[in-house]
Amino acid sequence: MGTAIGLDLADDLPAATLHELAEETFDWLREVDARFSTYRDDSEVCRLDRGELALAEASADLRAVLERCADLWGATDGYFDAYATGRLDPSGYVKGWSAQVASDRLVAAGAVNHCLNAGGDIRVRGRSSAGRPWRIGVRHPWDAAATCLVLTGTDLAVATSGVYERGHHVIDPRRGEPARGLRSVTVLGADLGVADAYATAAVAMGAAGIGWLDRLPDHLHAVVTDDRRLLHSTNLPLTT
Known part of the structure; x- marks a missing residue:
């Protein structure tokens, strides 16, 4: 997925069980990478983008992701756009979505206390091995x-989209140019895939993304602007 993945399983389960759950989690994320990577010529996303794969022949996961991306395009007034770069790239949703799926599977398997960090898109459940809330x-x-x-x-579910590693790489789809104004956007919500897409959309909006985030129902946010201002929701769950 082009990023580091970290998994902390904090349940008091047999070591063999924890190892199996970790392997299943990473197998899933490797499967996502093989299917959705924009860097692998043989991925489903690249083959679909080149016209070598018909949508009807694509996997159920790919079809579901593209349908969700279309919904998010509408919910963000077009600022979350899987085609913003001129080619199919649903990465702004896929990373968060895949981590959310992995976390849901861990809960279903009885690992109700865990932290999964997919390159800054983080899903925490329960408590750490010290018995405390996750930080x-x-x-x-x-x-x-x-x-x-x-x-x-x-x-x-905490998703962050920023320009501090790759520069101003998020495209404003209305202008077709890299968006400027926001250095980092963090969104908290119930679903990591949606939070990931909303963070990307806010960066694409530039300074206007701050007001959009303020009006976004059922989500909290923190924003760092290009001119070094830190703005955040008043009820953000900050460590005191």
């Missing part, structure tokens, strides 16, 4: 060794 650091967009916020909770 989630939001990276400082100008200092990779620091955090700008620390969140805490027992059931959080």
Whole structure:
């Protein structure tokens, strides 16, 4: 998936069970990478984009993701656009979606206390091995060794979209140019895939994304602007 994946299983389960659950989780994420990667010529996404694969012949997962991306395009007034770069790239939803699916599967298997971190898209359930709520650091967009916020909770989906690693790579689909104004956007919600897409959409909106996030129901946010302002929802679950 082009990023580091971290998994912390905090349940008091047999070591063999934990190992099996971890392997199943990483097998799933490797499957997602093989199917959705825009860097692998043989992935379903690339084959569909080149016209070598008919949509009707695509996997059920790919068809479901594209349908969800279409819904999110409408929900974001077109700012979340899987074709913003000129080619099919649903990555702004897929990373969060795949981590959410993995977390849901862990809960169903009895691993109700865990933290899954897919390159800054984080799903936590239950408590850490110390019995405390999970602490989630939001990276400082100008200092990779620091955090700008620390969140805490027992059931959080936290997605961050930023330009601090790859530059201004998020495209404003209305102008066809890299969006500017927001350095980092973090969105909290119930579903990590949706939070991931909303964070990407807000970055694409630029400064207007702040007002859009303020009006977004059932989600919280934190934003760092290009001019170094930190703005966030008043009820964000911050560590005190």
